[in-house]
Amino acid sequence: MHVRVLYHDNCFDGATSAALFSEFYRQRINAHATFSFVGMNHGPGDVFAGAFVDGPELEHVCVDFRYSADPRLGWWFDHHQSAFMSDADAAHFRSAQHAHHFYDPAAQSCSKFLADRCRSEFGFDDSAFSNLIAWADLIDGARFASPEQAVMCEESALKLMLWVEQNRDPSLKLRFIADLQTRALDEIAAQSYVQTGIAPLLRQRDEVLTMLKERAILSDGVVTYDAVDKAHLQISKFAPYFLFPEAHYVVGLSSLPGRTKISVGSNPWRSERRTANIATLCGRYGGGGHPAVGAVSLKTDEVATAKQYASEIATVLRQAARQEG
Ligand SMILES: [Mn+2]
Numbered sequence: 637m638h639v640r641v642l643y644h645d646n647c648f649d650g651a652t653s654a655a656l657f658s659e660f661y662r663q664r665i666n667a668h669a670t671f672s673f674v675g676m677n678h679g680p681g682d683v684f685a686g687a688f689v690d691g692p693e694l695e696h697v698c699v700d701f702r703y704s705a706d707p708r709l710g711w712w713f714d715h716h717q718s719a720f721m722s723d724a725d726a727a728h729f730r731s732a733q734h735a736h737h738f739y740d741p742a743a744q745s746c747s748k749f750l751a752d753r754c755r756s757e758f759g760f761d762d763s764a765f766s767n768l769i770a771w772a773d774l775i776d777g778a779r780f781a782s783p784e785q786a787v788m789c790e791e792s793a794l795k796l797m798l799w800v801e802q803n804r805d806p807s808l809k810l811r812f813i814a815d816l817q818t819r820a821l822d823e824i825a826a827q828s829y830v831q832t833g834i835a836p837l838l839r840q841r842d843e844v845l846t847m848l849k850e851r852a853i854l855s856d857g858v859v860t861y862d863a864v865d866k867a868h869l870q871i872s873k874f875a876p877y878f879l880f881p882e883a884h885y886v887v888g889l890s891s892l893p894g895r896t897k898i899s900v901g902s903n904p905w906r907s908e909r910r911t912a913n914i915a916t917l918c919g920r921y922g923g924g925g926h927p928a929v930g931a932v933s934l935k936t937d938e939v940a941t942a943k944q945y946a947s948e949i950a951t952v953l954r955q956a957a958r959q960e961g
Pocket residue numbers: 649650700715745746747776
């Protein structure tokens with residue numbers, strides 16, 4: 637039997653789910669199975685184009701990624717709210733009652749969901765992977781213990797999270813999944829392919845922190861910064877809280893290809909304090925998001941408008957922060 641594992645690409649939870657499923661399959665379903673791994677990406681059009689192939693002794697599984705009504709989908713595990721591309725797909729999943737299709741949008745990570753189900757329903761012994769599963773759960777739920785943990789990424793699992801998100805080398809994707817099955821996280825993080833891959837990210841992280849130290853201002857509980865002229869920098873949404881742990885909210889301006897972006901967030905380590913609804917606030921300016929984090933996107937040449945909107949948003953959030961104490 638050959639198993640094609642379709643998994644969420646460039647995602648720590650996706651790679652971990654792929655590693656866990658193939659371990660489970662070898663352990664409980666077929667010890668002689670062989671595996672191939674196919675990274676799946678969200679995007680416009682048919683995201684499953686080319687994912688399913690025909691052949692004898694062939695099985696398809698999809699983990700940490702959308703549902704497909706394709707009859708060749710033998711196993712499916714997902715936890716994304718957006719798992720179904722259409723109402724018809726959702727109806728198909730519900731009516732099919734497939735014994736090997738599992739969905740729980742309340743699960744924090746696919747890795748833990750998959751391991752729990754494979755253990756309880758098929759006797760999978762996942763004890764060798766408990767540390768890996770716990771990290772995947774923390775990472776996919778963004779349950780970082782502190783801004784320092786989220787930004788500095790000192791722990792091996794967090795270095796691997798950075799690595800997997802940036803890697804585009806197909807052969808290293810396979811090597812990483814194999815490493816997750818056979819090596820401890822510290823050992824994987826110490827390998828040269830990981831060190832080489834994350835070095836530019838760590839340099840960029842340091843450049844972001846230097847830039848924010850120079851420019852970010854905390855006033856009445858709200859951090860504001862303007863990085864429109866630093867288009868090459870990817871600014872972590874957690875970085876401002878690392879520098880200002882007491883901040884209630886952050887309003888940042890940045891440049892992305894083809895747009896000027898206002899990023900708006902509330903301090904995730906003090907979520908009980910939040911009174912403003914950021915999705916609603918961003919919605920007034922044509923943006924959106926979630927109650928705790930959102931954004932407004934404008935065109936590249938609308939920087940002046942973006943600055944005006946950002947200033948108005950910050951004013952509203954300062955009023956909220958003052959009342960939050
Ligand atoms: Mn996931």
